[in-house]
Amino acid sequence: MSGATNGSYNFKVVLLGEGCVGKTSILLRYIEDKFNDKHLTTLQATFLNKKININGKRINLSIWDTAGQEKFHALGPIYYRNSNGAILVYDITDEDSFGKVKNWVKELKKMLGSDIVLVIAGNKVDLEHERTVPLEEAESYANMVGAKHFYTSAKLNQGVEDLFLELTREMTERHDRNAQADVSRTSRVLVVEDEAPAPSSCCSGAKHN
Numbered sequence: 001m002s003g004a005t006n007g008s009y010n011f012k013v014v015l016l017g018e019g020c021v022g023k024t025s026i027l028l029r030y031i032e033d034k035f036n037d038k039h040l041t042t043l044q045a046t047f048l049n050k051k052i053n054i055n056g057k058r059i060n061l062s063i064w065d066t067a068g069q070e071k072f073h074a075l076g077p078i079y080y081r082n083s084n085g086a087i088l089v090y091d092i093t094d095e096d097s098f099g100k101v102k103n104w105v106k107e108l109k110k111m112l113g114s115d116i117v118l119v120i121a122g123n124k125v126d127l128e129h130e131r132t133v134p135l136e137e138a139e140s141y142a143n144m145v146g147a148k149h150f151y152t153s154a155k156l157n158q159g160v161e162d163l164f165l166e167l168t169r170e171m172t173e174r175h176d177r178n179a180q181a182d183v184s185r186t187s188r189v190l191v192v193e194d195e196a197p198a199p200s201s202c203c204s205g206a207k208h209n
Contacts, residue, residue, distance in 0.1 A: 008058035011171050014080045015065045016104045017089035018097040022123040025154035026089060027065050030164055035155055052168060059168055080108065084171045085117040087163065088147070090138075092122045093130040098138065105145050117170045118147035121163055126153040 015023040028034050031048050047064040066079050080086060088104050090097040101120060108116055120142045122133065142149035148166055152159035 008060060009172055009175060010060045011062070011084040011168070011175075012082055013061055013063045013085040013087065013167065013171075014083045015063065015087050015089060016080070016101075016108075018091075018094070018100040021089045021091040021094070021097045022152075022154050023087075023089045024065055026087075026121065026123060026152060026160055026163075027063060029154040029157055029160045031063075033157070035157070037155075050164075052165075054165070054169060054172065057172060059172065061164075061168065077111065080111070083112065083116055084175070085119065085167050087119050087121055087167065089121045089123050089152075090133065091124050092133050092138075092151070093124060093127050095132045098133045102141070105147070109145070114146075117167060117174060118145065119163055119167045119170075120147045120149045121152045121159075122149065123152045123154065125151045125158060126155050 015027060017023050025035060027048060028036065031050055047062055050061045050063060052059050052061065064079050064083075086104070086108055088101045090101045105118065105120075108118065120138070122138055139149050148170070150159045150163040150166070152163060154160060
């Protein structure tokens with residue numbers, strides 16, 4: 001749920017992707033600046049908070065880390081409902097995991113339309129020599145669906161901070177734009193109401209001519 005209360009913003013972000021792509025590692029690197037070589041399996045979903053400051057704006061992120069295993073896929077909507085942003089993670093050495101990202105994008109767009117900010121992360125760039133997902137393909141797909149694309153390595157602490165920063169910036173801008181649109185929409189309605197009697201005076205004026 002988004003909102004700007006007392007000058008601070010609250011955003012919900014979900015991490016989505018196949019199991020083993022490194023979602024939890026990315027989150028731990030961002031929140032605690034730690035990396036664990038052992039594979040961490042998220043059984044359902046966990047969430048962590050992070051407070052940041054961008055251009056004097058206080059922002060609170062609630063970041064949900066969801067399980068990638070297929071059997072938890074059906075629970076997805078529970079976790080990404082009301083999300084302001086989604087980070088879709090794939091492993092650059094695993095083409096299937098990139099295919100799963102495309103499925104998630106379709107699902108999110110169907111459920112949340114353009115209200116959600118999407119960021120795609122090609123993780124494990126420390127294994128560049130084992131890459132199977134072509135760079136151009138990943139980037140052109142991201143452009144096509146209106147998502148920003150980042151290359152990350154939780155292990156080397158590469159691209160992780162930039163990814164969250166860009167996502168947060170985008171969510172803040174979108175929130176401000178929507179708030180501005182709401183204000184102008186409301187004022188337009190008021191103007192129309194104020195001018196409602198105008199046609200009758202216009203007609204009476206016409207009769208005198």
